[in-house]
Amino acid sequence: MIDSRSLLGIENLGRDEIASILNRASQFSLEKPQPILSGRRIVLLFYEPSTRTRVSFEMAAKALGATTYLVHATASSIEKGESLLDTGLTLHAMGAEAIVIRHPSSGAPAFLARHLDILIVNAGDGMHEHPSQALLDAFTIREAKGRIEGLKIAVIGDIFHSRVARSDVHLLSRFGAEIVMSGPPELVPDVAVTLAPGLKLTRDVDEAIAGADVVMLLRVQKERLGGLPIFVERYVAEYQMTPARLARAKPDALVMHPGPMVRGMELTDAVADSSRSLVLRQVRNGVPVRMAILARALAN
Amino acid sequence: MSSLLIRNGWVVDPASNFEAHADVLVREGLIAQLAPAGQIAGADEVFDARNLVVAPGFVDLHVHLREPGQSHKETIATGTAAAAAGGFTSLCCMPNTDPVNDLPAITRWMLQPERGAVVNVFPIAAATVASAGERLTDFAALRREGAVAVTDDGKPILHEGVMRDALSQASLVGIPVIQHAEDTALTKGAVMNQGPRAFRMGLRGMAAEAEWKLVRRDIQLARETGAHLHVAHISTAAAIAAVREARQRGIHVTGEATPHHFAMIDDDINDYDANFKMNPPLRSRQDRDAVIAGLLEGTIDAIATDHAPHALYEKRQEFDRAPFGIIGLETALGLAFRILHAERGMALPQVVRLLTTGPASVLANTAVGARGSLRVGSPADIAIFDPAARWKFDASKSKSKSRNTPFDGWELHGRVTATLVGGRWVFRD
Numbered sequence: 001m002i003d004s005r006s007l008l009g010i011e012n013l014g015r016d017e018i019a020s021i022l023n024r025a026s027q028f029s030l031e032k033p034q035p036i037l038s039g040r041r042i043v044l045l046f047y048e049p050s051t052r053t054r055v056s057f058e059m060a061a062k063a064l065g066a067t068t069y070l071v072h073a074t075a076s077s078i079e080k081g082e083s084l085l086d087t088g089l090t091l092h093a094m095g096a097e098a099i100v101i102r103h104p105s106s107g108a109p110a111f112l113a114r115h116l117d118i119l120i121v122n123a124g125d126g127m128h129e130h131p132s133q134a135l136l137d138a139f140t141i142r143e144a145k146g147r148i149e150g151l152k153i154a155v156i157g158d159i160f161h162s163r164v165a166r167s168d169v170h171l172l173s174r175f176g177a178e179i180v181m182s183g184p185p186e187l188v189p190d191v192a193v194t195l196a197p198g199l200k201l202t203r204d205v206d207e208a209i210a211g212a213d214v215v216m217l218l219r220v221q222k223e224r225l226g227g228l229p230i231f232v233e234r235y236v237a238e239y240q241m242t243p244a245r246l247a248r249a250k251p252d253a254l255v256m257h258p259g260p261m262v263r264g265m266e267l268t269d270a271v272a273d274s275s276r277s278l279v280l281r282q283v284r285n286g287v288p289v290r291m292a293i294l295a296r297a298l299a300n
Numbered sequence: 301m302s303s304l305l306i307r308n309g310w311v312v313d314p315a316s317n318f319e320a321h322a323d324v325l326v327r328e329g330l331i332a333q334l335a336p337a338g339q340i341a342g343a344d345e346v347f348d349a350r351n352l353v354v355a356p357g358f359v360d361l362h363v364h365l366r367e368p369g370q371s372h373k374e375t376i377a378t379g380t381a382a383a384a385a386g387g388f389t390s391l392c393c394m395p396n397t398d399p400v401n402d403l404p405a406i407t408r409w410m411l412q413p414e415r416g417a418v419v420n421v422f423p424i425a426a427a428t429v430a431s432a433g434e435r436l437t438d439f440a441a442l443r444r445e446g447a448v449a450v451t452d453d454g455k456p457i458l459h460e461g462v463m464r465d466a467l468s469q470a471s472l473v474g475i476p477v478i479q480h481a482e483d484t485a486l487t488k489g490a491v492m493n494q495g496p497r498a499f500r501m502g503l504r505g506m507a508a509e510a511e512w513k514l515v516r517r518d519i520q521l522a523r524e525t526g527a528h529l530h531v532a533h534i535s536t537a538a539a540i541a542a543v544r545e546a547r548q549r550g551i552h553v554t555g556e557a558t559p560h561h562f563a564m565i566d567d568d569i570n571d572y573d574a575n576f577k578m579n580p581p582l583r584s585r586q587d588r589d590a591v592i593a594g595l596l597e598g599t600i601d602a603i604a605t606d607h608a609p610h611a612l613y614e615k616r617q618e619f620d621r622a623p624f625g626i627i628g629l630e631t632a633l634g635l636a637f638r639i640l641h642a643e644r645g646m647a648l649p650q651v652v653r654l655l656t657t658g659p660a661s662v663l664a665n666t667a668v669g670a671r672g673s674l675r676v677g678s679p680a681d682i683a684i685f686d687p688a689a690r691w692k693f694d695a696s697k698s699k700s701k702s703r704n705t706p707f708d709g710w711e712l713h714g715r716v717t718a719t720l721v722g723g724r725w726v727f728r729d
Contacts, residue, residue, distance in 0.1 A: 011500070085616055105618035106502035107572030114571060115616070126620070128502030163502060194496035 002113045005297045006120040009110075009129035010170040018171060022139050025285075025292035028063070034291075035065030036299045042066045043096040045087070046123075047073040047103045052259055052283055053123050053132070057100050060290035066298070069096070084108060088116045098297050101125070106163075119297045127161050133258050134167035136289040138175065140282050141214060144254055149176035154208040154249075156239060157218030157266050158187040164258040165218055169195050182208035183239060186226065205239045212249040216256045217241055220266045232265075241267040246276070254278050302344035303327040304723065308337055309349030309684065313356060314653035315660075315673035324354055326680040329723035334676060349684055352717055353648070357389025357419070357681030358655040359672045360629065361478075361556050361662060362453075362532055362604035365391070365421070368409065369398025374609040374701045377416030379629070382607070382700040384727035386629040387655075387683035387716040389419045390671045392663070394453045395426040402426035402437045404445040411446050418726045419719075420681070422448045422668050427466045427477060431455045436466055443473045448666040451478035453532060454579070456514060458483065463518060467527035474665040476528035476554070479518050481539065482580065486510040491620045493566040493581040501572070503620065506581055512538035519546040519553055530662055531555040533606050535580035537590035544599040554662045555594070556604035559628060559635040562591045564706065574615045574622030576706045578608065592644055595654060602659035605632050609702030627700045631693055633685060634712025642713050648687065680723040689715035 002008070010018070028034065042061045046054055054070070061068045071091070073079065078087055084103070091099060098119040101109050106126030113120040124130040141148055153172055159165040159181055173179050173196040180200045181188055193199045202208050209215060220239075225231040246253065255267070255277045263269055271277065304326040311322040311334065323340045325333040333340060360383065366374040376393075383391050393410065395401035401410065407423045415421075425447035429435045431454075439450055450470055456479060457463045463477070470477045487506045492498050494505025515531055519542055522529035534540055534555045546553045560578065565588045569576040576582065583591075594600040608625025615622050636655065640646040660672030671681055695708035719727035 083613065083616075084618060103618070105620045107619045110572050111618055114573075126502050127504075160499075166500070166502060189499070191494075191496055191499045195500060 003119055006113050007131050007293055007297065008113060008120065008122050010131045010134050010167045011129065013131070015174055018135070018138070018174070021135055021289070021292045021296060022142065024295060025139055025289040028288040028291040030059060030063055030287045033063045033065065036295060037061070038065035040066040040298050041096050042068050042098045042100060042294065043091050044068055044070045045091070045099050045101045046071065047078070048124070050102055050123070052286060053102060056286035057123060057290050060287050061294055063287065064291055064294055066294065084112065085115055088112045088118070092116055092118050098294070121293060121297060124163055126163065128163050129167045130163040131167050132286070132290055132293055133164045134171040135293065136282060136285045137168055137256060137258070138171050139289050140256065140278055140285050143285070144278060144281070145213060148172060150178070151213040152178045152180065152211055153214045153216060154180050154182060154212040155216045155218070156182045156205060156208060156241070158220045158224060159183060159192050159218065160187050160189055161224060162218050166195065168216065169199065173198060180208045184235065187220065187224065206245065206248055209245060209248045212253050214254050214256060215241065215246065215249055217266045218258070219260060219262055221262070222265070236265065240265070241271045243268070243270050243274070246271060256282060258282065303332070304345045304347065305340055305343035306347045306349050306354055306682070306684065309352050309354035311354045311674065312649050312652045313674035314649045315356065315657035316675050318674070319649050324674065324682070326720070326723045329680055331674050331676050331678050331680050334674060347718070351686065351688070352684050353687050355652045355683050355685070356656040356672045356674050357683045357719060357721065358387045358633070359390040359659040359668060360388050360605050360607070361392045361602055361659045363391045363393050363607040363629065364396065364609065364625065365393040366609060367397060367415065368406065372611050376410065376421060377418070378699065378701040379607070379609070380417045380419045380421065382627070382629045382698060383419045384719045384721070385699045385716060386631070387633050387685060387719055388629055389681035389683065389719060389721045390422060390668060391419060392422045392424050392448055392668065394424055395451065396431060396454050400426045400431050402429050402431070404438070404441045407442055407445040407447050419721050420671065422446065422666070424449045424451055424478065426450065427452050427457060428462065433457055433459055433462060436462070436469055439469045439473045439475070443475060448663050448668050449475045449478050449530065451480070451532070453478065453480045456480050456482050456484060460517065460521070464521050464525060467521055467525040467529065471525060471527035476530040476662065478530045478532050479514070480532045481511050481514040481518065482506070483510045483514050491577060492569065493583045495566060495584055497566040497569065508536040508538055508583070508587065511536045511580060512542055515539040515542050519543070519551060522553055523551045526552070528552040528554070533558050533561065533580055533604065534594070534600060535561045535583050535591065536587050540590045540594040540599055544594070547599065555600045556602040556659065557591045557595060557600045558604060558606045559632050560626060560706070562588060562595065563635045563639050570706070572619040573706070574617060574619050575626060575704050577619060577622055577624055578606070578626050579624035592640065595640060596644065596646055601662050603632060603636055603654045604659065605629055609700050610704050611702060615704045625704065627698065627702055627705050629700065630698055631705065631707045631710070631712060633714050633716060634691070634693065635707070637687065637714030638712055680720055682720040683716060684718040685714055685716045687714050689713070691715050
């Protein structure tokens with residue numbers, strides 16, 4: 001039986017659970033450490049490079065008084081061919097109480113949770129989910145707009161390869177946002193609308209943006225556009241977020257991006273650096289939201 | 301050799317359209333007599349088959365016995381023991397061993413008594429050297445050593461010219477080419493069926509088109525060469541439709557389907573458990589229904605298990621890293637009875653046909669063709685099972701060396717009581 005205090009994804013997390021994490025996050029901040037996890041041992045197990053998620057979880061753990069241990073795939077026995085399960089068993093035997101895991105394989109956190117008697121927090125798995133990002137996105141939207149329900153949110157870019165998109169769509173649609181996805185078929189296949197009830201999909205980005213309260217952009221990697229310069233040019237022409245495009249959204253519309261941004265690809269400098277951009281607010285909110293996630297997992 | 305009388309059973313032999321309450325006399329390893337119950341006086345040994353079905357031993361066109369080279373997964377001895385427990389008396393084993401079975405010497409090695417097989421083993425040889433898809437193997441020499449078909453299973457023959465040559469050569473020696481139909485150019489990195497479930501799980505999916513496109517091409521080549529194409533583990537509605545149409549046009553195409561493809565769909569994949577990972581993958585509900593329809597109407601000739609054992613440590617990995625394949629010999633009958641017979645109304649003789657004379661006639665020109673029947677004079681390969689049994693499959697009790705199955709704990713219908721190969725008991729429950 002998987003411990004319900006683990007956080008594996010948004011899909012199977014109830015609305016009340018989500019609301020309680022968000023409410024708890026609003027009581028936390030980096031500036032006001034609360035040592036409720038004093039002496040607790042949290043391992044950050046990272047199989048992929050990461051800046052913001054790793055540092056943010058680390059700061060969150062330390063602000064709660066926990067001790068963190070960072071294990072990187074490239075500087076550990078993992079490079080010598082140790083299996084994920086054996087790595088997990090080893091960390092467990094050493095006394096780790098929770099593992100925050102980032103892994104390139106979808107389902108790796110669920111796999112560990114099923115085979116190990118230890119709390120697991122998913123810090124991003126393959127193309128599957130990135131629940132802490134979705135929670136901080138929801139927290140940021142609530143903070144800026146006062147609500148999620150009834151907002152029109154355009155999600156634009158590489159949804160197929162994005163764990164953030166899957167988690168965001170699960171969460172925001174569950175809280176009553178109207179979600180419109182947009183992007184070329186290779187990045188937003190038709191099947192994307194089956195992810196949650198009531199999703200919309202349009203290939204016309206202007207239609208997706210029209211009247212939007214929030215424009216959420218996702219990273220677009222050149223190599224996923226078929227490898228030819230012409231595809232990149234077409235993406236930029238048809239989907240890149242520019243000030244002119246953004247003018248179609250509501251006057252008080254906000255722009256979000258989970259990072260890392262590819263400037264000149266999914267958005268222009270002018271959009272990235274505009275006063276409407278919530279990008280750094282998202283990063284900042286990552287810490288209290290992850291404090292809430294870790295407190296939920298480990299605090300009695 | 302002594303004689304054995306199997307008495308009072310419900311004898312079902314689809315090869316001779318026989319179904320009756322009858323006695324079967326076995327002498328010197330052969331079926332000696334079939335008579336209405338009570339008419340055969342006696343024998344050295346008597347087996348009371350009251351309330352049991354007495355059927356020809358099952359024939360599996362598609363198993364991976366892993367020897368030579370991968371004996372940590374399975375051996376010919378353990379794989380055939382699992383077969384006997386599942387009522388199978390003849391196994392056609394795939395050539396993707398290490399080394400690949402592309403030489404007569406390897407085929408011969410598989411058939412040596414030292415391997416410890418308890419049921420009949422019929423090797424299927426590689427169609428191309430090392431299954432690399434380039435140079436054909438020596439079909440005639442392989443056939444002389446006992447190979448009953450050729451295939452590059454798991455590594456589909458994509459090159460059209462090579463496939464055409466393989467079909468022509470196979471036709472000359474009287475065996476089919478078996479194709480694992482998957483255009484691998486379309487399935488790079490894919491680990492399950494393409495569709496809503498794969499999208500939700502964040503896994504790359506195999507499109508149905510990767511199967512049916514190759515099936516269509518191969519059918520065209522079979523038409524042009526007049527050769528016999530056998531489609532392995534067919535799993536999509538469109539591929540089944542293509543086979544149906546080809547057969548109506550008189551093209552020599554046969555097909556097999558696995559129990560897991562008629563018992564489960566992609567939505568059943570449980571929490572990234574790699575015991576639900578196989579190739580072809582669990583498909584959509586529509587595909588599953590098409591597989592059942594194909595079996596019911598006869599477009600698909602045989603149930604084949606694609607028994608593919610893997611060690612625990614190989615399967616207990618991240619879903620996208622674990623190898624494809626599940627074991628299937630001990631669950632095939634129970635799944636066929638539960639899904640096809642109990643839930644879909646397939647008559648008992650047809651279930652038995654799909655496990656016996658159906659597969660045997662796919663390889664009619666070979667030694668397999670003589671199996672799967674209770675006709676007098678046939679080898680006494682017999683499966684005796686309780687059709688009314690309801691039982692829970694316990695993977696930990698499997699006779700296979702491996703445990704990789706999604707059916708652990710499943711309720712199955714119909715349970716094998718005893719199995720005979722050439723008149724010898726090879727399994728008694």
